[in-house]
Amino acid sequence: MQSFGEMQSMATNIFSAYASVAASMMLYRSMVNDIIPEPVKAFFYSTFNRFFKSFFDRFFGKLSTHMTVVVDEQNGFTRNQIYDAAEIYLRTIINPDAERLKANKTTKQKNISLSMEKGQELTDFYKDFQLKWQFILVEPDGDKGRFQSEKRYFELTFEKQNKDTVLNDYLPFVLAKAKEMKENERAVKLYTRDCPFDNNDDDDGGGNGGGYWGCVNLDHPATFDKLAMDPNMKRAIVEDLDRFVRRKDYYRKVGKAWKRGYLLYGPPGTGKSSLIAAIANYLRFDVYDLELTSVYSNSELRRILLCTNNKSILVIEDIDCSGQMHDRERDTQSEHEDSSNTKLTLSGLLNFIDGLWSTCGDERIIIFTTNHKEKLDPALLRPGRMDMHIHMGYCTPEGFDVLASNYLGINDHHRLVPEIKRLIREVEITPAEIAEHLMRSEDVDLALEGVVDLLKQKGEAKKNETPDDQKKCDVEENKSDEGVDQGKKRKFRGIMKDLTKFRRRRGIGKGKML
Numbered sequence: 001m002q003s004f005g006e007m008q009s010m011a012t013n014i015f016s017a018y019a020s021v022a023a024s025m026m027l028y029r030s031m032v033n034d035i036i037p038e039p040v041k042a043f044f045y046s047t048f049n050r051f052f053k054s055f056f057d058r059f060f061g062k063l064s065t066h067m068t069v070v071v072d073e074q075n076g077f078t079r080n081q082i083y084d085a086a087e088i089y090l091r092t093i094i095n096p097d098a099e100r101l102k103a104n105k106t107t108k109q110k111n112i113s114l115s116m117e118k119g120q121e122l123t124d125f126y127k128d129f130q131l132k133w134q135f136i137l138v139e140p141d142g143d144k145g146r147f148q149s150e151k152r153y154f155e156l157t158f159e160k161q162n163k164d165t166v167l168n169d170y171l172p173f174v175l176a177k178a179k180e181m182k183e184n185e186r187a188v189k190l191y192t193r194d195c196p197f198d199n200n201d202d203d204d205g206g207g208n209g210g211g212y213w214g215c216v217n218l219d220h221p222a223t224f225d226k227l228a229m230d231p232n233m234k235r236a237i238v239e240d241l242d243r244f245v246r247r248k249d250y251y252r253k254v255g256k257a258w259k260r261g262y263l264l265y266g267p268p269g270t271g272k273s274s275l276i277a278a279i280a281n282y283l284r285f286d287v288y289d290l291e292l293t294s295v296y297s298n299s300e301l302r303r304i305l306l307c308t309n310n311k312s313i314l315v316i317e318d319i320d321c322s323g324q325m326h327d328r329e330r331d332t333q334s335e336h337e338d339s340s341n342t343k344l345t346l347s348g349l350l351n352f353i354d355g356l357w358s359t360c361g362d363e364r365i366i367i368f369t370t371n372h373k374e375k376l377d378p379a380l381l382r383p384g385r386m387d388m389h390i391h392m393g394y395c396t397p398e399g400f401d402v403l404a405s406n407y408l409g410i411n412d413h414h415r416l417v418p419e420i421k422r423l424i425r426e427v428e429i430t431p432a433e434i435a436e437h438l439m440r441s442e443d444v445d446l447a448l449e450g451v452v453d454l455l456k457q458k459g460e461a462k463k464n465e466t467p468d469d470q471k472k473c474d475v476e477e478n479k480s481d482e483g484v485d486q487g488k489k490r491k492f493r494g495i496m497k498d499l500t501k502f503r504r505r506r507g508i509g510k511g512k513m514l
C-alpha cells in the first residue's frame, strides 16, 4: 500500500511532467503550425488531449469510492431505453419545490409532467443506499465540430460497493417503473372498422392496424365502482382480470395461449357495454369493436384480427346474430360459388380465435355479448370456449345504491330510498331505465319521485297482466327480436350488395381483399 504522502509526491511528479510536455508542445506547435495541414493538426491535438484526460481520470478515479454510470440519450442511431425510462422515472422523485423545473405536456399525455433542468441533480434512495442523478445537456459547439447537435445524458453516481445492486436491481426497477407509468398515462383506444380517424400517434409500434382499423380515444367514464351489478360477480371479474394479467409465465408453462374469453349476456340496458368499457379502463387495454356484418370471409377476418395489438380486447357484440353467418353463405352462394370455403362462418371465427390468432399475441381478451344466451350456437357455449359467462341482470337494491350515489351523490339515508328498494324487488327494471330517470332532474327529490312513479307504473302493469298477456308478450318479444334480427340481416345484405358492386367496379376477383 502506498502512503498518502507517496501518492502526493507521485501526483506532483506527474503534474510537472505534464507541464514540461505541455511547454514543449507549445513550442512545437508554433513551429509546425505553418507547415502541417489543418485536419492533421486537429487529429493530433484531440488524440493528445484524450490521452492525458483518460490518464488523469484513471489515476484519480482509483482514489474515489464512488462510481458514475453515464446514460446517454442515444445508443448509436437508436434511443437508449434506460435514458427514456430515467426521464419518466425521475418525475417521481423530482422535488416540486425546487427553484427551477421544466414543465412538459404532449398531446398524448393526460397531465403536465415535470422534468429536470440542465445541470440539476436529484437524490434517490434504493434499498439502503443513496444514488445521485444529474442531467447533463451539452449544447452544439458550433465551429469546433465535436457536437453538431445537442447531447443529453444522465450521470448516475453511487458508491462502488453498490455497483452490482445498481446494475442488476436498480436499473431494471427504473425500467419497470417507467413502463408502468407510461402505460398509465397512455389513452385507451377504441378501434373500429368504420372509423374514419386514425388517432394513433403512439410510438410503440401500434400503427393503425394495417389500415383495417380506425381509432379514437376511448374516453368512456365507466369504472367498476360505477357499475350497478352483483357485488360478488363484480369482485370475481376483477380478481379474474388481475389473475389473468399477472400469469404470463403460468400460461407459458402450461402451454396455453395468454388469452381470456368472456361471454356477457342479459337484457338490453343492463350494462354489458358499460362493463366492457370498465374492463378496458381497468386494464388500460385497447378495444377492437368488430362488427361481424362488415366482414366478408374467413380469410378477411383472419387478416383483420392479425392487425390487432397485444393488450387488447376484441369485442363482438350481439353474437346471437351469428346465425346470419350461415345465411350469408347461402346469400352469396350464387355469386361466389367456388369460394364458399372462404365465407365467414362461426366455426371459422372460433377456430381462428382459439388457434393461430391467440398464439401470436399476448394478453388478449375476447368478449362476446348477447341479449339471448339461449339462442347462441352450442359451439360458443361448449365448456372451455368462453372462460366466464357473466349475467348482467335487472337492477337490484344494491345496484340502485350504486346508481343513486353515482347520479345524485346520495346514500340510502334519503326518505324515498327504502320505498324504491322495496319496489325494485317486485318489478323487472334495467339500470339504464333507472339511470335515465335519475338524470331527469338536478333536484334529488324530484329525480327520486320520478323513479318511484316509474316503478309503480311497472308494478301496476305487472299486476294487470293476465297469463294470456304474458304469453302474448313473450311472442311479441320474440317477434320484435326477429324484427331486430331481420333488420340486421337487411343491413348485412345491403352491405354485401355494396361490397359486390364495389369489387366489380374495381375489377377485384373472388376472395381478394379490397
Ligand SMILES: Nc1ncnc2c1ncn2[C@@H]1O[C@H](COP(=O)(O)OP(=O)(O)OP(=O)(O)O)[C@@H](O)[C@H]1O
Binding pocket: 226, 227, 228, 229, 266, 267, 268, 269, 270, 271, 272, 273, 274, 275, 370, 371, 392, 430, 431, 432, 433, 435
Ligand atoms: N349495470 C349498470 N351500471 C351502471 N349503469 C348502467 C348499467 N347498465 C346500464 N347502465 C346505464 O345505461 C346505459 C346503457 O347501458 P349499456 O349500453 O351498457 O347496456 P347494454 O347491456 O350494453 O345494452 P345492449 O344490450 O342494448 O347493448 C349506460 O350508458 C349506463 O349509463
Ligand SMILES: [Mg+2]
Binding pocket: 272, 273, 274, 317
Ligand atoms: Mg351494449
